Each structure stands twice: as C-alpha cells, then as structure tokens.
Amino acid sequence: MISHSFRSIDDPGLAEEYLRLVGDSDEYGAILVVNELLDAGVEPQRIMMDLIARTQARVGELWAENVWSVAREHAATAISERALAAVAARITVPPTRGRITIACVDGEWHALPVRLLCEMLRLDGWRTDFLGASVPGPHLVSHLHQTGPDAVALSCMIATRLPRAHAAITACRSAGIPVIAGGRGFGPGGRYAQHLGADAWAASAEEAVRRLARNWPPHSADPQLSAFLGDEEYTHVVRHRGTLISTAMDTLMRTYPRMRGYNTRQMDATTEDMTHIVDFLASALYLSETQIFTDFVTWTAAVLEARGVPAVALRVGLEAVRAQLHDFPTAVAMLNAGAQLVK
Ligand code: B12
Incomplete structure (x- = not known):
C-alpha cells in the first residue's frame, strides 16, 4: 500500500522508503516513486545519481554487513535496473555530441554502474552503444571497427579484472579510439587506469559527463602500447x-x-x-x-x-x-x- 507522495529528491524519508521498497522486491512501488519525482519536475539525473545509485551503494553495504542475503541484493539490483529503465524511457534527447561505446571489461559483471553512466551520457547528448557486462576484448574491438565511436567508456569494478582491462585499453587505443576508464577496480583516484594507459578516468557518471563534454578527444601522448605488464x-x-x-x-x-x-x-x-x-x-x-x-x-x-x-x-x-x-x-x-x- 503506497501512503507517500514524494516531490523532491531531498524529501525526508525518501531514501529510506525507496530502500525499503527495493528490499521488499516491490518493483511497482519503486517505479511509482520514480514516476512521482519525474512528474514533480525532478531532474532525471538527480533521480539516477541521488536515489538509484545511492541506494545501490547502500544495498552493497547491507550485503557486506551480512544484513541482507545475496538473494535480496539480487532482487534489489533487478528493481534498480527497472527503475533506471523507467526514468530513461520518459526522456528522449537528440544526440548532438558524438558516439560512445560503453562496456564492462571481460569477466566484469557489474553492469548497472555503467548502465547509469550510459543514461547520464545519453541525457547529455551522446549517442551511446551499450554493450553491457563482460565484453571480451576481441569482440569489443570488432564492434569499434563497425561503429567508429569517438570514445570508449570501460568499466572495471573488481581489481581482479585489471589485466583484462589493460588488454582492452591497449586494443582500443591501437584502433585509434580514446578510452575513458571508471569503476572502483581502477583504484583510489583511478591510479591504475593511468598506469594501464587509459586516456582519462572519472570517479562517477557525473564526472564522466563533465570530462567528456570538454576537451575530448584528449591530447594524450602517443601511447607506448604494450598489452602485457606481467612478469x-x-x-x-x-x-x-x-x-x-x-x-x-x-x-x-x-x-x-x-x-x-x-x-x-x-x-x-x-x-x-x-x-x-x-x-x-x-x-x-x-x-x-x-x-x-x-x-x-x-x-x-x-x-x-x-x-x-x-x-x-x-x-x-x-x-x-x-x-x-x-x-x-x-x-x-x-x-x-x-x-x-x-x-
Ligand atoms: C549489484 C552488485 C553486484 C551484482 C551486479 C549486477 C549488475 N547488474 O550490475 C552481482 C551479483 C553480479 C555482483 C557480483 C559480484 N560482486 Co558485487 N556488488 C554489487 C553492488 C551491491 C552494487 C553495484 C552497483 O550497482 N553500485 C551502484 C553504482 C552507482 O556504484 P558506483 O561504484 O558508485 O558507480 C559509479 C562509479 O563506479 C562509476 N563508474 C563505474 N563504471 C564506470 C565506467 C566509466 C568509464 C566511468 C567513467 C565511470 C564508471 O560511475 C558509476 C555511476 O556514478 C556493489 C556495492 C557497491 N557499493 O557498489 C557490490 C560490489 C561492487 N561487489 C563486490 C563483490 C566482491 C562482488 C563479487 C566478487 C561477489 C562474489 N562473491 O561473487 C562478484 C564479482 C562479479 C564480477 N566478476 O564482476 C564488492 C567489491 C569489493 C572489492 N573488493 O572490490 C562490492 C563493493 C560489494 C561490497 N560492499 O563489498 N555484484
């Protein structure tokens, strides 16, 4: 039973109520909240970042603290994906900036953070090709050859995937396409991204939007490309x-x-x-x-x-x-x- 009506992202009780809904597998309720906020004129970017992304981070903490089971986390994530799709479906922005391919590195299954990134870029006027979770390097490169984007956004949320990220970054740059990296796998301040030859790094989708809106493509030095760093x-x-x-x-x-x-x-x-x-x-x-x-x-x-x-x-x-x-x-x-x- 829905007893609330939220009109602002700062409304008291919104964060808790939304967390309760996703934790209760109440997809209908969660989407209703998102639609209420859109109807009240709240910017879709704020709903994505301040409500959906923030709630997901809280879901992760609850799982790590053993308060929520894996099943409950999975159910909540599925609802976040649907809520995000509901926001995205309401707004069409004609592409004016360029084309960007968005993908998770091989073996990386955290697709929701990059889906958020994808929708934020779309709202900023990018034409996006969303390839989703775990994209093997060779398939990513053949997609680039077919579509000729202006940038590749590559996500790595788990540091175990960094060797694969390196191979993918090298392959994209060899194909002449600059790479913006992101995701917590690239370490504090994105320092491993730089080490692996990415042209840019951003901590969040909002930062990536700002970074890509100015000064892109970056004037990176000619890459000293090597697909392998291991000893x-x-x-x-x-x-x-x-x-x-x-x-x-x-x-x-x-x-x-x-x-x-x-x-x-x-x-x-x-x-x-x-x-x-x-x-x-x-x-x-x-x-x-x-x-x-x-x-x-x-x-x-x-x-x-x-x-x-x-x-x-x-x-x-x-x-x-x-x-x-x-x-x-x-x-x-x-x-x-x-x-x-x-x-
Ligand atoms: C949902 C989830 C999953 C789901 C993912 C489903 C999906 N469709 O995405 C599933 C169940 C698959 C999963 C699996 C695992 N997960 Co998990 N997962 C999460 C959880 C709860 C939420 C992820 C999320 O959506 N976050 C919300 C977004 C908004 O987070 P964000 O980091 O702020 O995202 C921003 C930036 O990272 C950035 N960004 C991300 N990518 C990119 C790319 C570019 C180019 C740019 C510019 C920016 C950018 O922009 C995003 C938006 O602002 C997190 C907890 C958390 N706090 O994130 C754990 C978490 C990431 N997972 C974790 C772990 C350990 C795992 C597993 C290893 C668990 C296991 N035992 O199997 C596996 C690994 C799977 C794999 N190989 O990829 C840990 C990682 C810890 C660590 N040491 O690094 C976390 C942090 C949980 C925790 N608190 O411990 N997981």
Whole structure:
C-alpha cells in the first residue's frame, strides 16, 4: 500500500522508503516513486545519481554487513535496473555530441554502474552503444571497427579484472579510439587506469559527463602500447592458479580443524575466498601494486567478520598460498603485507 507522495529528491524519508521498497522486491512501488519525482519536475539525473545509485551503494553495504542475503541484493539490483529503465524511457534527447561505446571489461559483471553512466551520457547528448557486462576484448574491438565511436567508456569494478582491462585499453587505443576508464577496480583516484594507459578516468557518471563534454578527444601522448605488464611471478601465479587454490584448500583442511565440520555452502564460500586471494594477488603482481592486495584483504576480513568467520581462517588461507610461492619474493612480500592486516 503506497501512503507517500514524494516531490523532491531531498524529501525526508525518501531514501529510506525507496530502500525499503527495493528490499521488499516491490518493483511497482519503486517505479511509482520514480514516476512521482519525474512528474514533480525532478531532474532525471538527480533521480539516477541521488536515489538509484545511492541506494545501490547502500544495498552493497547491507550485503557486506551480512544484513541482507545475496538473494535480496539480487532482487534489489533487478528493481534498480527497472527503475533506471523507467526514468530513461520518459526522456528522449537528440544526440548532438558524438558516439560512445560503453562496456564492462571481460569477466566484469557489474553492469548497472555503467548502465547509469550510459543514461547520464545519453541525457547529455551522446549517442551511446551499450554493450553491457563482460565484453571480451576481441569482440569489443570488432564492434569499434563497425561503429567508429569517438570514445570508449570501460568499466572495471573488481581489481581482479585489471589485466583484462589493460588488454582492452591497449586494443582500443591501437584502433585509434580514446578510452575513458571508471569503476572502483581502477583504484583510489583511478591510479591504475593511468598506469594501464587509459586516456582519462572519472570517479562517477557525473564526472564522466563533465570530462567528456570538454576537451575530448584528449591530447594524450602517443601511447607506448604494450598489452602485457606481467612478469615471471604473475605468469607463474596465473598458470598455476588451479593448483594454488586446490593445494591451499587441502592445507586448510589439515591446519584449520574447524573446516572439517563445514557444510557444502561453507566449503563453496571458502573455495571462493581462496580463489579471490589468488586472483587479487595476480592482479597486484601484474601492476606491481601491493595496495591492490592489501585493500582486498582489509575488505575480505570485514566481510568474514560480519559472517562470524574468525580472522585466523583468513590468516591460515594467506599462509597456505604463501607456502607454495616461497621462490617468488614479490608475491611473498604482498602476502605478508596482507597477513599483517589480519588481527
Ligand atoms: C549489484 C552488485 C553486484 C551484482 C551486479 C549486477 C549488475 N547488474 O550490475 C552481482 C551479483 C553480479 C555482483 C557480483 C559480484 N560482486 Co558485487 N556488488 C554489487 C553492488 C551491491 C552494487 C553495484 C552497483 O550497482 N553500485 C551502484 C553504482 C552507482 O556504484 P558506483 O561504484 O558508485 O558507480 C559509479 C562509479 O563506479 C562509476 N563508474 C563505474 N563504471 C564506470 C565506467 C566509466 C568509464 C566511468 C567513467 C565511470 C564508471 O560511475 C558509476 C555511476 O556514478 C556493489 C556495492 C557497491 N557499493 O557498489 C557490490 C560490489 C561492487 N561487489 C563486490 C563483490 C566482491 C562482488 C563479487 C566478487 C561477489 C562474489 N562473491 O561473487 C562478484 C564479482 C562479479 C564480477 N566478476 O564482476 C564488492 C567489491 C569489493 C572489492 N573488493 O572490490 C562490492 C563493493 C560489494 C561490497 N560492499 O563489498 N555484484
């Protein structure tokens, strides 16, 4: 039953009510709120950024804190996608600026942040080609050859995808198309984006709109293109990824007795955590950036704590990977730096 009527994005209670609706799988109610705001003359950009995007960030926190289940997060995200589509469907802006291809890097499934970006750019007069989640590099490049855009907007929300992001950035720039990068995977202030050769980076869709509206294409130096930054340590970790994970699981089983009582779901979650340890380590090695790994450890420790998993489990997991990499000093140093963060 709908008992409210919202007329401004700053209305008291709007954020909580909208979060309640998406958390209750009330798609009808959420879309009604969005339509009410549009009817009251609220700018669509404000609805997208201040309501839909902000709510999604809150959904992520609730999931990380173990207050909301994965299923509830998925349901809420599906409603956010529908609410965004409802806003987009109400407004048509003729393209006046240029054409931009928008895609997530290979293996990156967070499509909603770039969908928000896509709609914000469309409202600013760009013609957008939205390719969505996980676009393999070669397919992205053939799309560019077919459509000849003025820019590529590439999203990476999880740092494990950075090596793929690098290959994609290199391929786009080799095809003569400048790249704007974004998403939290590119690190604080987007510093990994620059390292990987992107022409520009923006923290948010609003910033990207401003960045692309002025001074585009950028006058970047001729790129020193190299599709690969990894060294011997990175190559070893990637090549032996499966063994590193399975051996670490065996070691955990021996050295962390509590695991012997795990049910299938707990075993799956532990395998996923071990997989993340190895994948974030590989990315950190690829970019020679210890912070990629330490940020991951800090985040994982908080997520595990919220789920009642003691810190010692993560420490033992890090140790189980380190024991297999004693001939690789950079990897060992990164694993040690991570272990120091786990109290
Ligand atoms: C929904 C969601 C998912 C959904 C995505 C569905 C979809 N259709 O998008 C699914 C279930 C697939 C998912 C999966 C995973 N997720 Co997730 N997810 C989220 C969640 C809750 C919301 C994402 C979102 O829509 N955010 C809202 C937008 C608006 O966020 P935003 O970052 O501010 O977006 C802006 C900028 O990033 C920027 N931007 C983004 N891309 C680009 C690109 C360009 C070119 C530019 C200029 C700007 C730009 O513009 C956006 C708009 O302003 C976040 C939590 C969060 N706080 O974001 C976690 C989150 C991103 N996920 C996380 C994780 C860990 C995962 C998984 C690894 C979980 C797992 N165990 O499997 C997988 C990884 C999947 C993969 N390989 O991609 C973590 C990442 C933590 C970390 N260490 O990096 C987060 C932060 C959750 C958390 N609090 O811990 N996830």
